[in-house]
Amino acid sequence: MEVGMEVENKQVIFKGYIERAPLETDMEVKAGNKITQLKVPKGSGAVLLKNLYLSCDPYMRARMREFYGSYLPPFVPGSPIEGLGISKVVDSDDPNFKPGDVVSGFVGWEEYSLLQKANQLRKFQQDDIPLSYHLGLLGMPGFTAYVGFYEVCSPKKGEFVFVSAAAGAVGQIVGQLAKLHGCYVVGSAGTNQKVDLLKNKLGFDEAFNYKEESDLDATLKRYFPEGIDIYFENVGGAMLDAVLLNMRVHGRVAVCGMVTLHSYYDPEGIHNLFALITKRIRMEGFLQSDYLHLFPQFVEQVSSYYKQGKIVYIEDMNEGLESSPAALAGLFTGKNIGKQVVRVARE
Amino acid sequence: MEVGMEVENKQVIFKGYIERAPLETDMEVKAGNKITQLKVPKGSGAVLLKNLYLSCDPYMRARMREFYGSYLPPFVPGSPIEGLGISKVVDSDDPNFKPGDVVSGFVGWEEYSLLQKANQLRKFQQDDIPLSYHLGLLGMPGFTAYVGFYEVCSPKKGEFVFVSAAAGAVGQIVGQLAKLHGCYVVGSAGTNQKVDLLKNKLGFDEAFNYKEESDLDATLKRYFPEGIDIYFENVGGAMLDAVLLNMRVHGRVAVCGMVTLHSYYDPEGIHNLFALITKRIRMEGFLQSDYLHLFPQFVEQVSSYYKQGKIVYIEDMNEGLESSPAALAGLFTGKNIGKQVVRVARE
Known part of the structure; x- marks a missing residue:
């Protein structure tokens, strides 16, 4: 996909605040109404990402209630759900990132995410551990x-x-x-x-x-x-x-x-x-x-356990952005077996 | 009071197990039916105490239920309530204690307590801090x-x-x-x-x-x-x-x-x-x-605060063993103001 071209950007929209556990119907997949130009304005410092995997995590429910006193702000009704994802950099005006880099961080539930600031993205080297495991085992x-x-x-x-x-x-x-x-x-x-x-x-x-x-x-x-x-x-x-x-x-x-x-x-x-x-x-x-200073030693130790076969890992992979509302809701009914992720695009 | 004489030993008897907070009527003051000879058999290792002050503490309620899994065993129905007290040694077959010593430890709610083993008694020197404070401020x-x-x-x-x-x-x-x-x-x-x-x-x-x-x-x-x-x-x-x-x-x-x-x-x-x-x-x-190793430094620090006037202490003193059931029950209705103790005898 060429930088600069215009594409539809399918999104999963948060419909409105709830106090109960989320249902599939609390989210809406919207196609066609968002056009993204696949490049980043010069001088903006922004980064444009193509999202590969999205993570479904129980804490996300806390962002679906209208409560501002927690450690993360609530989602904005009418805007995409936000969560952890694995993405590929498409274009970047941030000198720390270049097209093709693989990163993890908070992204919108959408095909492409434009981040005005990339300071919370974590770049990592691909090795023989599957990419999506960086949302679970190593995330x-x-x-x-x-x-x-x-x-x-x-x-x-x-x-x-x-x-x-x-x-x-x-x-x-x-x-x-x-x-x-x-x-x-x-x-x-x-x-x-x-x-x-x-x-x-x-x-x-x-x-x-x-x-x-x-x-x-x-x-x-x-x-x-x-x-x-x-x-x-x-x-x-x-x-x-x-x-x-x-x-x-x-x-x-x-x-x-x-x-x-x-x-x-x-x-x-x-x-x-x-x-x-x-x-x-x-x-x-x-x-x-609260323990991010321990993250490097965690990655080293758990990667090593995994590579030695001392730890196994079970992942529940849904296919396609359209499946993500059901995947998130399924966490609260125990539908998932292992870590729930959604594949948005093939690498 | 002469060692060897026989005296009545008034007691506060625990009537039976309860699950609610204690009431005065869960205990009975019994006089006249217990005769104590104020001496300890040779070779027994026992210590005979004259009780001066008894402590009323909320934890005692836990011993009034029939539950054996806690850190202290339940009281025995028909036997005296047991609690922390300040006592004077009347007679002793334990070489560590002699008549006239002032001690704190677990005693029966009664005028005289015969302890078969004195190993949990703590002897202390009287100073210008009131004796009963060793059941509260310094206890x-x-x-x-x-x-x-x-x-x-x-x-x-x-x-x-x-x-x-x-x-x-x-x-x-x-x-x-x-x-x-x-x-x-x-x-x-x-x-x-x-x-x-x-x-x-x-x-x-x-x-x-x-x-x-x-x-x-x-x-x-x-x-x-x-x-x-x-x-x-x-x-x-x-x-x-x-x-x-x-x-x-x-x-x-x-x-x-x-x-x-x-x-x-x-x-x-x-x-x-x-x-x-x-x-x-x-x-x-x-x-x-769980922290008894810190007890000496506690006594030193808090005594020093008290003597310097940096800490004050409020005690609620009931007079007479007969008043102890009401004093204990009062803890659970908030009747006491400050630390609840009962004076059984003048020093």
């Missing part, structure tokens, strides 16, 4: 797993680790890092297919389908007769309440996500926080963005 | 405040600190330590008299009566327009939920007690835990008993 979710496990959970060899949403983008990596650290690891997921993956592909010691369990407290007592040292919390709600009853003294709960919550105000509530005192539990929320 | 509650504030809250000068149940045994000391550390400190309490004490005697920057506030979120926004860095949590429930909405990024919640809870299962639940993630909050339960 934000992998880094979330890495800092959450090593920095927040303070793990020790031999400890008992429980991971919820364990077949998801973050959970699958947490579980494998915990195994490599010498921990006993159990994961929960919402289908038997995912449970099978956890046990037979991802190397978890045990796994269970929480939808088939009527008493989560009893379930956890079955898998952790001696209790849980570390809970990597991805779901909130009833699972967290059951875990609190099964934590060991000086246990740690790394609070990464609460994907089951239907709103940021949890109407059911958490009822067993008294356990924090009797068991002296530390419960800590975290964001990977 | 377990003061130490709870000390380790909770310095070890769990990781305080920094200039931070915004909120203390609930601030006129209680622990809260009053936390607030004063925080002021001495250069923090801005607001306390909540349940009567205007307590609020007055917080502001005019204990040196809090601000204080409010939570019972007069209809919207705790709005109240906290009024007192902390820039948010809360440290919450010293003594009450649980609606206050904790409102605090979560007002924490600053990287805030810390030291979970010391949840005295408002009507049972260990909180039926109303905590609804705003999502804030743990967006604000990267660390919420940590703790027990002073």
Whole structure:
């Protein structure tokens, strides 16, 4: 595709603010009404990207509510959804980027994104690791797993680790890092297919389908007769309440996500926080963005694990920008198996 | 009173297990039916104590339920309540203690306690600090405040600190330590008299009566327009939920007690835990008993503050063993002002 030519730029438009989990109908794919000239004005410092892969992540839901007090601003109704992506530079007026460079960073959910400032883009060298893995294993979710496990959970060899949403983008990596650290690891997921993956592909010691369990407290007592040292919390709600009853003294709960919550105000509530005192539990929320100084060592360590076959990685790839609203909504119903990405264009 | 004579030993008997907060009627004062001979059998290693002061503490409620998984075993129905006390040694077959020694430790709620083993007794030198203060300012509650504030809250000068149940045994000391550390400190309490004490005697920057506030979120926004860095949590429930909405990024919640809870299962639940993630909050339960290596430095520092007039201390003293059931029950309705103790006998 030649720089300077005009093209249609299909986009996924955010329709309006919601308080519940997103549905496919909260977004609209619009074609034909946007024309992009594939070049960047001189002196603008801008960068024009062709988007290859888009990342679907649970945190994006937070940007779909009209709330300005969080760490990222809300999406703008009528404008494209924004998220992490892998893109190729088409044209650049920024001396740090040249056409053909492969970058990751925040882009619009569209075929082409014009960034006025490229200062948050990260350029990387392609190697034998698939490009899209830089949205998961070697990207934000992998880094979330890495800092959450090593920095927040303070793990020790031999400890008992429980991971919820364990077949998801973050959970699958947490579980494998915990195994490599010498921990006993159990994961929960919402289908038997995912449970099978956890046990037979991802190397978890045990796994269970929480939808088939009527008493989560009893379930956890079955898998952790001696209790849980570390809970990597991805779901909130009833699972967290059951875990609190099964934590060991000086246990740690790394609070990464609460994907089951239907709103940021949890109407059911958490009822067993008294356990924090009797068991002296530390419960800590975290964001990977507070630990960016560790990103290079994370990439080095996890790439090395991957290349040595010590870590495997499961990705759920949707084809085409048109499929991205369903892909994002599917995160909140557990439709994805592994890290959800969307391929917008072939490299 | 001569060693070897027989005396009645009035006791406060625990009637049976409860799940709610204790009432006066859950205990019974029994006189006349226990005769103690005021001496210790040779070779027994035992110590006989005359109890001077008994401590009423919220944690004692946990021993009134039939639950064996906590850090202290439940009380035995039909036997005396047990708690921390200040006592004088009447007779001793333990070479470390001699008649006349003043000690603190776990004793029965009774006039005389025969301890088969004295290994948990702490002997101390009387000075110009009142004896009963060793149950509060220089005892377990003061130490709870000390380790909770310095070890769990990781305080920094200039931070915004909120203390609930601030006129209680622990809260009053936390607030004063925080002021001495250069923090801005607001306390909540349940009567205007307590609020007055917080502001005019204990040196809090601000204080409010939570019972007069209809919207705790709005109240906290009024007192902390820039948010809360440290919450010293003594009450649980609606206050904790409102605090979560007002924490600053990287805030810390030291979970010391949840005295408002009507049972260990909180039926109303905590609804705003999502804030743990967006604000990267660390919420940590703790027990002073995990930090006993710091006890000597605590006594030295807090005694010194007290003697220099940098810390004041409010004690609520009931007279007579007969008054102890009401004193303990009163903790859970907020009747006490400051640290609740019972004087069993004059020194």
